[in-house]
Amino acid sequence: MENIKRVTFTSKIGVVAAAAGSAVGLGNIWRFPSQTADGGGAIFIFVYIACILFFGIPVMMSEFIIGRSARANTAGAFHILAPGTQWKWIGRLGVLTGFIIMGFYMVVAGWTLIYFLQSITGNLHTVNDFSIHFTNILNDPLKQSVWMIVFSFLTSFFILSGVRKGIEKSAKIFMPILFLLLIILAIRSITLEGAIQGLNFLFKPNMEHVKQTVFLDAMGQAFFSLSIGMGCLITYGSYFNKSINLTKTAVQVSILDTLVAVLSGVIIFPAAFALTSSPDTIVGELVTGGPGLLFITIPELLNQMPASMAWSALFFCLLALAALTSTISLMEVVTVYLFEEYKISRRKSTIFVTLGVIILGIISSYSSVFFNILDMASAKYMLPIGGLFISIFVGWYLKQQLVTAQITNEGKLRFGVGFIKFYIFLLRFIAPIAILSIFVYGLTG
Numbered sequence: 246m247e248n249i250k251r252v253t254f255t256s257k258i259g260v261v262a263a264a265a266g267s268a269v270g271l272g273n274i275w276r277f278p279s280q281t282a283d284g285g286g287a288i289f290i291f292v293y294i295a296c297i298l299f300f301g302i303p304v305m306m307s308e309f310i311i312g313r314s315a316r317a318n319t320a321g322a323f324h325i326l327a328p329g330t331q332w333k334w335i336g337r338l339g340v341l342t343g344f345i346i347m348g349f350y351m352v353v354a355g356w357t358l359i360y361f362l363q364s365i366t367g368n369l370h371t372v373n374d375f376s377i378h379f380t381n382i383l384n385d386p387l388k389q390s391v392w393m394i395v396f397s398f399l400t401s402f403f404i405l406s407g408v409r410k411g412i413e414k415s416a417k418i419f420m421p422i423l424f425l426l427l428i429i430l431a432i433r434s435i436t437l438e439g440a441i442q443g444l445n446f447l448f449k450p451n452m453e454h455v456k457q458t459v460f461l462d463a464m465g466q467a468f469f470s471l472s473i474g475m476g477c478l479i480t481y482g483s484y485f486n487k488s489i490n491l492t493k494t495a496v497q498v499s500i501l502d503t504l505v506a507v508l509s510g511v512i513i514f515p516a517a518f519a520l521t522s523s524p525d526t527i528v529g530e531l532v533t534g535g536p537g538l539l540f541i542t543i544p545e546l547l548n549q550m551p552a553s554m555a556w557s558a559l560f561f562c563l564l565a566l567a568a569l570t571s572t573i574s575l576m577e578v579v580t581v582y583l584f585e586e587y588k589i590s591r592r593k594s595t596i597f598v599t600l601g602v603i604i605l606g607i608i609s610s611y612s613s614v615f616f617n618i619l620d621m622a623s624a625k626y627m628l629p630i631g632g633l634f635i636s637i638f639v640g641w642y643l644k645q646q647l648v649t650a651q652i653t654n655e656g657k658l659r660f661g662v663g664f665i666k667f668y669i670f671l672l673r674f675i676a677p678i679a680i681l682s683i684f685v686y687g688l689t690g
């Protein structure tokens with residue numbers, strides 16, 4: 246049996262591709278646009294970017310530091326670095342969060358498969374009204390469950406075969422194609438007549454739409470999108486070799502992730518404004534359309550392009566692959582935890598996790614309330630709480646020599662003393678205070 250703990254990613258590009266593969270997913274292309282619509286457009290984006298800078302990147306670096314120095318699963322890592330303390334509960338919370346995220350994420354991933362199949366069979370091409378089309382899918386929980394199960398098995402197949410090189414390689418190939426395709430779609434979208442209103446909504450702040458929870462929502466989205474706060478990148482960090490520059494990797498992954506999210510917005514909003522018959526009501530529609538935006542606006546846009554069948558097949562195939570590289574990272578966290586901590590075989594723990602995910606996924610398919618509770622509980626609360634403790638752990642608990650050694654690769658990389666001090670300062674004060682204040686402000690509002 247492959248001991249996953251000993252395996253490291255093969256190259257620097259592979260590391261960025263795998264971590265970006267985890268970060269870039271449905272969170273960017275499905276969740277970000279609907280959260281942006283709900284949060285009032287530009288204001289949400291500004292707060293979101295501030296969250297990435299002030300605690301997104303520092304927390305991501307912290308996860309890499311914990312993972313690479315402990316070389317263990319999320320809970321095991323805290324156990325190794327802080328033996329005999331209660332810190333292991335933060336790791337356990339992360340494992341639980343991963344499980345909960347999979348409980349609704351797999352359902353959305355199943356929708357991408359449905360759309361992919363419908364594009365290759367030509368069914369999607371003949372649809373007149375995509376809102377009705379999407380509502381029909383939502384009203385068919387059996388269909389959703391079936392495709393959610395297919396996606397869960399697909400994920401477990403990769404986990405079972407232990408294909409680290411496979412994951413790394415596929416991420417290296419698919420991520421650039423996805424990026425290119427998004428750029429093409431963005432160009433198509435902004436050249437539609439009436440697109441400018443969508444761009445205004447995205448980039449011009451309008452105080453009318455601001456809600457008090459915008460900070461809480463943007464913070465949750467930042468954690469969710471970067472795959473941080475649950476130790477997913479602790480697990481991936483445990484596969485990094487000694488020469489990986491953790492700071493550079495965190496910055497590169499965050500930039501890629503944010504670019505993909507903003508690109509998705511640049512595709513969806515101009516198209517949504519341009520393709521609607523009544524632009525006056527569009528903001529309201531965008532908000533109520535929430536989770537469906539991606540599955541309503543994009544196919545509409547694709548249908549207006551020449552060779553639309555090929556484009557939509559390609560788009561939904563890549564979307565499914567982007568989701569897959571994220572579900573693999575989520576399932577990896579829970580599986581490796583069971584595998585290493587309870588000494589169950591990798592095979593058994595994968596089967597166990599898959600069955601658990603399928604049960605949650607079936608409930609989410611049948612109940613949108615349950616689906617929303619899993620989504621909100623994990624993104625808005627569990628990930629930021631995890632992130633808060635991860636920053637406190639690295640900022641206050643870990644020895645500064647260890648942190649410095651990890652950042653500088655044992656002194657081989659040159660960073661000014663000021664940089665490391667600034668990083669520790671962010672972790673000690675800025676990140677925890679910002680996360681806590683956002684909680685208090687969001688919850689008391």
Ligand code: PFF
Pocket residue numbers: 267268269270271272273343346469470471472473475476477478571572574575
């Ligand atoms: N970051 C992924 C996305 O944006 O789709 C979702 C995700 C993956 C969240 C892994 C958390 C995680 F640990």
